[in-house]
Amino acid sequence: MDLTHPEGGERVTLRDVAVRAGVHVSTASRVLRRRDRGTESRGRLSDTAERVRRIADELGYRPDPYAASLRTQRTDTFGVLVPALTDLVLATIYDAIEETAKERGYDTFVANTRDDLEEQRRRVDLLLDRRVDGLILGDARLDSTFVDELAARDVPFVLTSRRHGAHPSVTCDDELGGRLAAQHLLALGHRRVAVVAGEPYASTGQDRTRGFLDVCRESGVRVPASRVLHSRFDVAGGRAAAERLLAVRTPPTAVFAVNDFAAIGVMGALRDYGMRVGEDVAVVGYNDVPIARELPVPLSTVRSPLREMGEQAVAALCARLDGQDIGVVRLAPEMIRRASSVPVRRDQG
Amino acid sequence: MDLTHPEGGERVTLRDVAVRAGVHVSTASRVLRRRDRGTESRGRLSDTAERVRRIADELGYRPDPYAASLRTQRTDTFGVLVPALTDLVLATIYDAIEETAKERGYDTFVANTRDDLEEQRRRVDLLLDRRVDGLILGDARLDSTFVDELAARDVPFVLTSRRHGAHPSVTCDDELGGRLAAQHLLALGHRRVAVVAGEPYASTGQDRTRGFLDVCRESGVRVPASRVLHSRFDVAGGRAAAERLLAVRTPPTAVFAVNDFAAIGVMGALRDYGMRVGEDVAVVGYNDVPIARELPVPLSTVRSPLREMGEQAVAALCARLDGQDIGVVRLAPEMIRRASSVPVRRDQG
DNA sequence: GCTCACCGTGCAATCGATTGCAGGAAAGGT
């Protein structure tokens, strides 16, 4: 067996490379470290450097990132917190975060917090134990001072998906998104409208709902509190809210759900009540996830730039680590009209 | 300011605790390390131990996991590879993996490989650089020898979602699942059936398709090759395949898609061709993701125990690290009947 | 009262890298 190139056995360390190349380990470190910097173009390599690199390649040397961080006090990793990866919205944002971070030389650690305050604290502590260089939080809650505490502790972080006060964040302009939805439904002639508003502690639901209601008010359309219901952001949540909305004498002719999955739940409830989506009740969602357009009744929705949010969140965190000051970034939403929302019928009055 | 308890400043190290407690750092290490073992019950603590613990708590000491792994050569972390976290099926499995791993004292690193062979190699190397104690692969490809190579390198791993030869794996019994789908559709009287078969390199799609076709053959129902189409596992993939299936003189009366999202894509295509799901063409999916039952036409599907797969995959990997031999585990699927598949009509014959 | 075992503690090496400092060689300037 070829003991000089251990495959499944012991790892090749910098020392192995150095010994083999007949140089000191510090020399080997410098040579290999420079390579990473990419400043290759500046002049030819010395013989030694050439040799060290060749041997490192031959031996399949891979530096131990932990040993390096121990010394440098940097880990080149980010921690990412999400309420749940099974939520396609957050999964998409995380996907973009991971990809962008990698391009910039960072690895990421994700953690699910199930929107639980205790879990949020625990997971952040675990991530900080792992010496992450910064955090991206996708689960900020308006009813918690946790992000304020983080800021006070000087932990570098950026919020995404949900914003929180003046803390650095990259989100969709949800208030505008809510306004677009309202303008759309009102333009179709709907006057008896309802909102499936999401969790009260999430800025997403709150802002979308506020924008929506603001436009209604400005247009003189009254929306009683009984037609604005909080809900979970998933299918079951939308369904539960819709069941309450429909169990009245004059149900709404249009429902704005602040999340596509909740909107799908609303559609399910409508079906069970014998009502046709679009024809009997208009439904508008939020985010424009890929299935929205393929549903048996394609879902009208407000598109939010999910991947862009992830990308910019990483950019913002990097900028922050560079000492720059990033503020609150809001990306533009776009109204997508589909078959689930059509003009109100006369008899729906 | 209270310099004895640095909040945002330098970290508290074991040395700080030791000095403060008036003991050697090794003593502090031993005391705190024993706590983790949980063998607390065995007798009262010595004064020293008591003091060290108290001080560690007061100072908010948190051990540096990297420094520890450097010495112990264990990281208590697993690496997890998935084709994409934006696929709810894999996200759900990962969610269970993460939770189970944490219960057993392991942190996890996830990586997306987009089902790309190059990326798969790269990401595994990065995970191994990070000294993960083991890998869980959710993206094994039948057209690649990568897992064979990993096995040859003695890297501890377990496959999930997709199996590969005799390598340790925890999957759904997909062949049985395919059989269930076929039995269901044939029992409804369908004879002109089609399969949206997923990617050819995934055991999931392959096994489900094989099971389905086996039952058809055993029942004397011929399924021409033109009605078995490969596809991506997402909505767009199902839609593309369905468009080809429907662009013929006598389209099938039933379609089995090996994935719920692909099934939703099929439903979208049917709608655009003016056909009604369930009434004109039966559709059966696979996995029973939560939206399946809330779709305007609820989707019949083969339920696979996704969370259980994740849990057992972790258990299997732990067992393997304990030196035990785990074989190929297949969990039972279940047929869920809903409105998207109804008895064939006379005129469809 | 003596011996042996055991427990608690300290010492120092170690894991695998990075980096400030210093010495020597080569290159460049006058």
Added chain:
DNA sequence: ACCTTTCCTGCAATCGATTGCACGGTGAGC
């Protein structure tokens, strides 16, 4: 030809923990 600058390299300390070894004290056993 001499001095200065620059570059390359080696030495050794360091990051924050863990752990084998040795030593001293205490308690048990006879």
